[in-house]
Amino acid sequence: MTNKKDSVGSTTRVLRTKVKKKRGLKESSRRWLERHLNDPYVQRSKADGYRSRAAYKLIEIDDKHHLLKPGQKVIDLGAAPGGWCQVAAARTKSTAAAPHVVGIDYLEMDAVPGSAILQMDFLDDAAPARLIEELGGEPDIVLSDMAAPTTGHRRTDHIRTMHLCEVAADFAMSVLKPGGHFLTKTFQGGTENELLDMLKRSFRSVHHVKPPASRDESVELYLLAKDFKGRAPAEE
Numbered sequence: 001m002t003n004k005k006d007s008v009g010s011t012t013r014v015l016r017t018k019v020k021k022k023r024g025l026k027e028s029s030r031r032w033l034e035r036h037l038n039d040p041y042v043q044r045s046k047a048d049g050y051r052s053r054a055a056y057k058l059i060e061i062d063d064k065h066h067l068l069k070p071g072q073k074v075i076d077l078g079a080a081p082g083g084w085c086q087v088a089a090a091r092t093k094s095t096a097a098a099p100h101v102v103g104i105d106y107l108e109m110d111a112v113p114g115s116a117i118l119q120m121d122f123l124d125d126a127a128p129a130r131l132i133e134e135l136g137g138e139p140d141i142v143l144s145d146m147a148a149p150t151t152g153h154r155r156t157d158h159i160r161t162m163h164l165c166e167v168a169a170d171f172a173m174s175v176l177k178p179g180g181h182f183l184t185k186t187f188q189g190g191t192e193n194e195l196l197d198m199l200k201r202s203f204r205s206v207h208h209v210k211p212p213a214s215r216d217e218s219v220e221l222y223l224l225a226k227d228f229k230g231r232a233p234a235e236e
């Protein structure tokens with residue numbers, strides 16, 4: 001046992017959990033489990049009542065970039081198990097009686113107070129209209145933490161998640177209110193120039209962010225596009 005300052009800033013007595021080598025448990029899985037059990041964000045998410053350690057990524061990004069404000073309408077793509085919905089609902093002061101945060105995931109998840117949840121594939125043609133219908137209007141913010149299930153083949157995983165990122169960007173640009181923001185998960189080296197250029201044309205500022213809760217060794221990165229310029233009026 002040691003006293004140390006953890007990466008989320010608090011001084012704690014650290015009792016490291018060791019996961020023993022067992023027959024049938026792959027070494028990579030043993031290492032993942034050991035790292036997960038000793039992760040200060042995982043421990044803190046349990047104490048703070050967040051569904052995921054991912055909640056801290058949104059908290060850290062929002063603390064720095066001030067996106068979420070009371071009363072805003074928010075769409076959360078890839079919402080399960082619900083950490084981002086919890087943060088968005090709390091910061092926009094969304095209530096269970098009149099939720100203005102809507103999350104979507106094809107995985108089943110428990111209800112999040114202040115959020116409406118659609119269990120549906122975002123790539124389904126009907127998803128965009130269902131999201132707007134559920135929200136009752138255009139969003140101020142579109143969040144996407146969607147990640148494709150890992151196949152073990154890094155390149156395939158990368159391509160699939162980048163596809164989700166592009167579809168999310170298209171969606172955001174077709175529904176956001178002028179002045180709205182778009183935050184999406186992406187990968188280092190993964191954002192296609194075409195997508196970046198398109199976002200730069202449509203938003204007043206676009207940049208990559210890596211919150212401290214996103215592990216250094218992970219290629220995960222977030223792309224933050226702020227202040228949507230709006231859509232050209234439809235031609236008659």
Ligand SMILES: C[S@@+](CC[C@H](N)C(=O)[O-])C[C@H]1O[C@@H](n2cnc3c(N)ncnc32)[C@H](O)[C@@H]1O
Nearest residue numbers: 052054078081082083084105106122145146147
């Ligand atoms: C990293 S997790 C999101 C964690 C979440 N932000 C939180 O704080 O709890 C990524 C999620 O994206 C979802 N996802 C991936 N592809 C999707 C799709 N096509 N439609 C809906 N959800 C999708 C996965 O099911 C997974 O739950």
